[in-house]
Amino acid sequence: NELKRMATKLSESDAIRIQDQNLVVALRIRPISEEEICVGATPIAHCVDKNMVVLMDPLEDPDDILRANRSREKQYVFDLGFDGNATQEEVYVSTCRLLIPNVIKGFNASVFAYGATGAGKTHTMLGTDREPGIMARALNDLFLEMDRTKEDMSYKVTMSYLEIYNEMIRDLLNPGSGFLELREDAKGVQVAGLSEVSARSTREVMDMLMKGNKERTQEPTAANKTSSRSHAVLQVTVRQRDRVRDILQEVRVGKLFLIDLAGSERAANTQNTGKRMIEGAHINRSLLALGNVINTLSDKNSSRYVNYRDSKLTRLLKDSLGGNCKTVMIAHISPASVHFEESRNTLAYADRAKHIKTKVKKTVMEVSHHIAQYNNIITELREEVERL
């Protein structure tokens, strides 16, 4: 428990370190899985520092002089890095918790989970009953905050859960309602006919999300048993009314978008044809559009025109990216050597979303060999502390 408390404290200090940034890019490496170990995969991705990630190219042929001459290690710097030991609580506290007061004040914010199928996106966003993810934790904090201030303010928190599949919008809380249209009016971007429910407890939220997730378009591809071919978007709206002044007047409206993106593996990788190929093209297009928008926002001096119209996803988020809105991108990778290509693509995408200049001059060479050792030592120490 002491260890847990310390970890949460550290996450809080991380959150404070980045709280003034409008764009935060984090990387989460999940633990290596049984299946990966069974096929002889080894860990090739490590967090070296609080925010540096190293990916090692697993050489197929160590005698290949051309390849061996190249550095096998590539390092990436992000705002935050999480490895397999990071808990759901730590990830939530350092990336998302500080967004809550902003949303209550009426600012919009969005959090994206990016990565290939199986890299851990749904674990981070939805999680499980025992280890709830960002979605339930954020709503829980909103409920607590509302309770705390209910004397002078009246809040209403509602949620909608939708998917964007092949550039079409479906209501995951009311799947029978067919495809929904995006409208832009004086109040901003709206999905016409989307159901909005008010939830009271974290339990209720989790149940609704789990049920909604079963409605997501998930179909088998050659590479994966079930890969999510759609973006799942949880839209939380906080409407505030001033109790003291005027009960009917809406004072502020803040929106929080929590998004479990479609698997980023490229269509080319999954030997897709026909329907699967069209899905792949749509996914690539929207992920590319999102990357472009975020990249433009990260460069304050850029005079480039931000093209939201390139995809449904960026159109939906038009009022929630840029300006005073906070954006958090959590990219996900597997640490296993069998997923090297996917991990490299994800790291490149996240790196491009916000290129953070490396302050460390010295090249980190072959560092992951040592890191693997340290990781073992840390795990042992943790276990020891837990036993105490």
Ligand code: ADP
């Ligand atoms: P994605 O949504 O990116 O396809 P999932 O979130 O479904 O991937 O994760 C794939 C598998 O790995 C699931 O069985 C999940 O429980 C597990 N997993 C993912 N991230 C973690 C983590 N940080 N700790 C433990 N298990 C994880």
Ligand code: MG
């Ligand atoms: Mg998923």
